[in-house]
Amino acid sequence: MRRFALTSIALALVVSAGQAGPKEDLLKTWDKGAAWLASKQAADGSWTSAAFQEKPDVAMTGLAVAALAGSAEGRKKYAEVIDKGCAYLLKNQAADGAIANEGAVPKLTNYKTAIATTALATVDKAKYKEALDKATKWMIAFQYQEGGAQKADKNDPNFGGAGYDEKKDAPRGDMSNTSYMLEALAAADVPKDSEAFKRALTFVQRCQNRSESNDGPGFDKLGLVVGDDGGFFYRPGESKAEKETLPNGKQCFRSYGSMTYEGYRSLIYAGLTKDDPRVKAALAWISKHYTLDENPGMKMQGYYYYLNAFASGLDAAGLSEIKDSDGETHKWAEELTAKLASLQKDDGSWIGSERWMEDNPTIPTMYALLALDKAANHVK
Numbered sequence: 528m529r530r531f532a533l534t535s536i537a538l539a540l541v542v543s544a545g546q547a548g549p550k551e552d553l554l555k556t557w558d559k560g561a562a563w564l565a566s567k568q569a570a571d572g573s574w575t576s577a578a579f580q581e582k583p584d585v586a587m588t589g590l591a592v593a594a595l596a597g598s599a600e601g602r603k604k605y606a607e608v609i610d611k612g613c614a615y616l617l618k619n620q621a622a623d624g625a626i627a628n629e630g631a632v633p634k635l636t637n638y639k640t641a642i643a644t645t646a647l648a649t650v651d652k653a654k655y656k657e658a659l660d661k662a663t664k665w666m667i668a669f670q671y672q673e674g675g676a677q678k679a680d681k682n683d684p685n686f687g688g689a690g691y692d693e694k695k696d697a698p699r700g701d702m703s704n705t706s707y708m709l710e711a712l713a714a715a716d717v718p719k720d721s722e723a724f725k726r727a728l729t730f731v732q733r734c735q736n737r738s739e740s741n742d743g744p745g746f747d748k749l750g751l752v753v754g755d756d757g758g759f760f761y762r763p764g765e766s767k768a769e770k771e772t773l774p775n776g777k778q779c780f781r782s783y784g785s786m787t788y789e790g791y792r793s794l795i796y797a798g799l800t801k802d803d804p805r806v807k808a809a810l811a812w813i814s815k816h817y818t819l820d821e822n823p824g825m826k827m828q829g830y831y832y833y834l835n836a837f838a839s840g841l842d843a844a845g846l847s848e849i850k851d852s853d854g855e856t857h858k859w860a861e862e863l864t865a866k867l868a869s870l871q872k873d874d875g876s877w878i879g880s881e882r883w884m885e886d887n888p889t890i891p892t893m894y895a896l897l898a899l900d901k902a903a904n905h906v907k
Contacts, residue, residue: 549906553864554600556871557899561601563875564591564892565608572611576889585619585628586635588612589642590893596650597900613650616643617658624661625669636692637669641707648714659715666708667723671700671730684744684763687730701762702734706789709796710839719798728797733763735790736782737808751778757808758782758816759790768824783824785833787812788840795843806844813840817851819866828882831891831898838863838901847905860905867895 547555567574573583574591592612595605602609620626626643627636644662647655671679671688679686688700689708709727717723732740736754743753744763754773759782760766766780773779791809799806816823822833841849841859850856870877872888877895879885885894 549858549861549864550903552868553860553899553903553906556864556868557598557601557896557903559871559875560877560892560896560899561595561605561875564889564896565595565605567591567889568608568611572613572615574612574889576884577887582631583615583628584631585616585626585639586642587889587893588615589626589639589646590890590897592616592646593642593649594893594896594900596646597897598903601900602650609650613647613655616647617655619643620658620661624663624665626658626662634692637666637689637704638691638707640666641689641704641711644711645707645714648711648716652714652716663712663715663717666711667717667721670708670723670726672726681729682744684733685730687726687728688762689727690762699762699764700730701765702731702759702786702789702793703761705730706793706796706836709793713796724797727793728799731790731793731797732805734759734761734786735805735809736760736779737805740805751780754779754782756782756812756815757810758812759786759809761786767829781824782812784816784818784822785825785829785836787816787823788833788836792836792840792843801844810844814850815852817849817857819862827880829885830879831877831885831894832883834863834867835894835898835901838898842901842904858905860902863898863902864906867899871895 569575569583571583574587575581575583576587592609596602596609616626619628625636625640627634627639640662644659647659652659669676669689671677671683671685673680685700689704690700691704705727709724712723733742733744735741736756736758738753738755741753746752749764751770760768760780766783768781768783770778771781787809791813794806794809821827822830847858847860848856849859872878876888877891878888879891885891
């Protein structure tokens, strides 16, 4: 009997040793992707993309640096690569604090500055404090507001938001740029009581389908109303998922996955708690549309962007589990790891659809690694 027991224990140990757990699976998938991404760094420390004519780019570099530096292991293993990337970002910081590629068309100053700020803060907040202070000061000044670099009063749909900076005659904030800005401000430890976060909340709730908190500025001119499903759309004048007709025959902007997760984490960055009705409404939409098979409302368009928004939103909320509308509990980080492992190419990269440049492997690989960085906080 004793011999049988020892044999059974030994067999169990062998089987156990051969079975990787969720943490090991995540690290294996991340390591393979990180090796591919690190190999694409240019001699000047930058990353390029076919989407930007293979020119050195601040946004691509910032995303890559943040992805590789998203864990202590990554910061150690890729220290030299990360340091070169940071040097490239700092080289492109202007005297006013903005971090962008001089002469680039489009310039995308807010987008690039926000991504670069998050990257530098992820690597070492103390080391890059001076650069971070300058960059956050620029972003706050560039936010749509009364008396700011881009003037907008509280009745303006853009008020409190952030956007691209190309159309000076037609300003427009959007949920994606605003989320990047808020992530950067939070990463750089801008105080939560900052007016920047308070202003942003006004914009963010105007991108949510919740009529109790969204006053819908300008919606009537578009012949639209605010919906009530709790999800988010791109900006007060547009949804990338188009429109939908409500039971009462009126139309509203259709909520969709990536913007709802961006809106969800933005509400949290703005200081709202899980008990706030706006946060509850967003989580209700997320629970109803929980999936890793597509970007809800957009099918496979922007899929890897969606996966990063998905992980970033749930991580910002501190959630390790989430229930779907059927009451099933999901350990989302484990499910995300399995999904990304199944989609990873043999060389370590990922590739998506043509929309939003995800058919170029650099971009979806960055998004995938960033998503895994967030998932790592929730797997054992």
